Amino acid sequence: MDMTRLRSLLYLPSNRASAIAKARTLPADAVILDLEDAVQPDAKGEARAAAVAAALAGGWEPRTLFLRVNGIGTPWHGDDMAAAQTQGFAGVVVPKVDTPAEAADVMRRAGGRPVLAMIETPAGVINAPAIAAVPGVAGLVAGMADLAKALNCGSDPMRTPLLYSLSAIVLAARAAGIACFDGVCTEFRNEDAFRAEAGQGKLLGFDGKTLIHPSQVEPCNAVFSPTPDEVAQARAMIAAYDAALEAGRGVATLDGQMVESLHVEQARWLLARV
Numbered sequence: 001m002d003m004t005r006l007r008s009l010l011y012l013p014s015n016r017a018s019a020i021a022k023a024r025t026l027p028a029d030a031v032i033l034d035l036e037d038a039v040q041p042d043a044k045g046e047a048r049a050a051a052v053a054a055a056l057a058g059g060w061e062p063r064t065l066f067l068r069v070n071g072i073g074t075p076w077h078g079d080d081m082a083a084a085q086t087q088g089f090a091g092v093v094v095p096k097v098d099t100p101a102e103a104a105d106v107m108r109r110a111g112g113r114p115v116l117a118m119i120e121t122p123a124g125v126i127n128a129p130a131i132a133a134v135p136g137v138a139g140l141v142a143g144m145a146d147l148a149k150a151l152n153c154g155s156d157p158m159r160t161p162l163l164y165s166l167s168a169i170v171l172a173a174r175a176a177g178i179a180c181f182d183g184v185c186t187e188f189r190n191e192d193a194f195r196a197e198a199g200q201g202k203l204l205g206f207d208g209k210t211l212i213h214p215s216q217v218e219p220c221n222a223v224f225s226p227t228p229d230e231v232a233q234a235r236a237m238i239a240a241y242d243a244a245l246e247a248g249r250g251v252a253t254l255d256g257q258m259v260e261s262l263h264v265e266q267a268r269w270l271l272a273r274v
Contacts, residue, residue, distance in 0.1 A: 001090065003114070003139045003179035005273060006030050006064060007208040007224035008217050011184070013038035014051035014067075023063075028217045029208065030064040032093055035080050036071065044076045048083050055088030066116065068093035072102050078109070085111035091138060092116070096146070098123040100130040107136040114138035116181070120146040125165045128172035139179035141210060142169050145186075157196065163204075170205040182206040188213035198223040226270050234267035 009030040012019045023031045033051040035044060051067055067089050069080035084092040090113070094106050097117040106115055115136055119128050120143030132140055144162050153161035166182070173180035182201030187193040194216055198209050208224050211217060226234070237254055241264045244252035252259040 001064070001114070001138075003091075003116075004207045006179065006181070008211055008220040009066070009141075009181055009208060010211045010214065010217060011038065011068065013047070014054070015039060015043055015047035017050070020050075020054050022214065024059050026063075026214055026217050027221060028063055028211070028214075029221070030066060031060065032066040032068050032210070034068045035076065036068050036095055044070065045079075048076070048080060052083050052086045055086045058088060060088065064090045066091050066093050068095065071095045072097070072106065081106070081109040084113055089113065093141065094118060095143065096120045096124065097131055099127050100134050103131045103134040103137055107134060110136065112136075116141050116179075118143045119165075119169050120144075121150055122147070125168050128169055129175055132172040132176035132178055137176070137178060139181060139207075140169050140173045141181045142166055142183040142206075144183040157193065158200065159197070166201075166204055166206075174205065179207045180205070182209040184210050184212045185216070186212065188216055191215070191219055195219050195223055226274055230270060231274055234270045237263055237267045238271075 006029040008028045009032055010023065010026065010028040011032045011034050012023050014033040014035055033054060035047050035051060039047040055065060065088055067084045069084060069092055070076040081092065092110055092113050093116045095118045097103050097106065097119065098121055103117055116139045117131050117137050118141045119125055124131070125147070128140060131137060144159070147165060148155065148162060151161065155161070159166065170180050185194045185197045198220055201209055202224055209220050211220055237259050240252040240254045241259050
């Protein structure tokens, strides 16, 4: 599966039956049943059983279903990783992956499921290229709330203190040829703020964004989908380049700009996401 096609990845608490039922009706590209942050310690076992039941019940297509497990070293991690091998889960989301050794250990427990490794700490950012290179790691997920806490940094609407880390995650993923997803926007009642943050994530190079509320799904899909103008431009680039090749030229011009093979590859990548 090409994880880079995923635009919207919605977290849901695994022990909320009503939220799970609603998720089957939403246009999210992926649903992440959460056993970590959204579940209190005394409810972990119940949530795990509910997540397994939801996966086995099916009805998620065309959405991709993930399980977010509790972190490495927690009392629940081993049982969660075993649950992630349940039929119906397409992959597992693992929080706070700090080293390639941790990523490799997760892969051994994943039963062949692809892993999305969450980068949420200074060590994770520094080691992101090595984590991304571990076979079986299919994507990196930015976890900016925990990172901001660890950095003791301030905040602004442009996420200025986190821009280096966000770009580092994108660079690591692209170097390894895997997907990368922006972190959540907690302002779920402010669509303008969400669209601005999602647009920034797209500008930085993320494939999509993780979400915490159903209201964020459609704006996220809109932001991370090619616009009609982008589609028209991509088709025009390909047509101009094909015409140049037929005329025996290796480059073309369109609207006063040179079009080379790399631009055509980008155009075809964009059209594949339509």
